[in-house]
Amino acid sequence: MAELAARVRRRSEGHPGRFLLGIAGPPGAGKSTLARGIRDELNLAAGATIADVAPMDGFHLTSAQMRAAGILDRKGEPDTFDADGYVALLRTLRDTALGTPVSWPTYDRDIHEPVPGGVVFDRQSIVVTEGNYLLLDDRAHPAWAPVRPLLDETWYLDAPRRIIEQRLLRRHIRGGRTPEAARTKVAHSDLRNAALVESTRTRADLVLRKAGRGYRFD
Numbered sequence: 022m023a024e025l026a027a028r029v030r031r032r033s034e035g036h037p038g039r040f041l042l043g044i045a046g047p048p049g050a051g052k053s054t055l056a057r058g059i060r061d062e063l064n065l066a067a068g069a070t071i072a073d074v075a076p077m078d079g080f081h082l083t084s085a086q087m088r089a090a091g092i093l094d095r096k097g098e099p100d101t102f103d104a105d106g107y108v109a110l111l112r113t114l115r116d117t118a119l120g121t122p123v124s125w126p127t128y129d130r131d132i133h134e135p136v137p138g139g140v141v142f143d144r145q146s147i148v149v150t151e152g153n154y155l156l157l158d159d160r161a162h163p164a165w166a167p168v169r170p171l172l173d174e175t176w177y178l179d180a181p182r183r184i185i186e187q188r189l190l191r192r193h194i195r196g197g198r199t200p201e202a203a204r205t206k207v208a209h210s211d212l213r214n215a216a217l218v219e220s221t222r223t224r225a226d227l228v229l230r231k232a233g234r235g236y237r238f239d
């Protein structure tokens with residue numbers, strides 16, 4: 022982790038304006054955990070808040086919006102996010118001078134809703150943005166295609182299918198689903214999203230895998 026954070030630090034130094042690192046990967050791969058780890062490592066080493074996490078999950082449509090559109094059962098698929106809003110706010114982060122606040126929405130896993138202004142970027146010069154669909158290209162999902170060119174570096178966090186399934190099942194059950202409903206959600210929705218995300222792996226600058234307590238890269 023320290024080595025990965027040092028790599029980000031090196032690349033961000035001398036970079037004009039904010040440095041944007043993107044971490045993509047299938048659902049349950051550990052993207053949010055890795056992003057928080059990199060942020061904490063960077064801030065600890067600097068002795069100041071130089072980095073923060075900008076989750077793609079903050080751009081989940083609200084449950085009310087999805088219900089109205091009849092897509093609540095497909096929550097998590099590419100068109101159940103406000104991709105245009107995500108792209109626009111990434112651009113704002115890039116274009117806004119340090120010291121001028123920019124609010125970024127987060128996602129609350131307890132209430133299953135986005136939270137406006139969950140994190141505020143001010144003097145943080147490094148943005149770690151993470152989510153499933155950062156590397157989608159123009160072919161099937163044009164709304165997501167502008168993300169990749171806005172990022173200064175992209176990582177893909179890989180994880181074995183078996184591990185992903187276990188983690189997602191556990192999470193859905195903890196979130197209130199019956200084991201039966203959790204299995205259905207994983208089989209019909211999560212794994213389909215995972216397959217789509219896997220097709221974007223080759224677009225990343227670096228592919229990472231968990232190894233023991235840390236990560237190794239290919």
Ligand SMILES: Nc1ncnc2c1ncn2[C@@H]1O[C@H](COP(=O)(O)OP(=O)(O)OP(=O)(O)O)[C@@H](O)[C@H]1O
Pocket residue numbers: 046047048049050051052053054055078152153188231234
């Ligand atoms: N390096 C790791 N070692 C052990 N467990 C991990 C590791 N990284 C993540 N996990 C566990 O895996 C689960 C999923 O992690 P996390 O929420 O970071 O994944 P994610 O890729 O952000 O998922 P999603 O796409 O659904 O947001 C969590 O329970 C987390 O504790």
Ligand SMILES: [Mg+2]
Pocket residue numbers: 052053054078
């Ligand atoms: Mg996450």
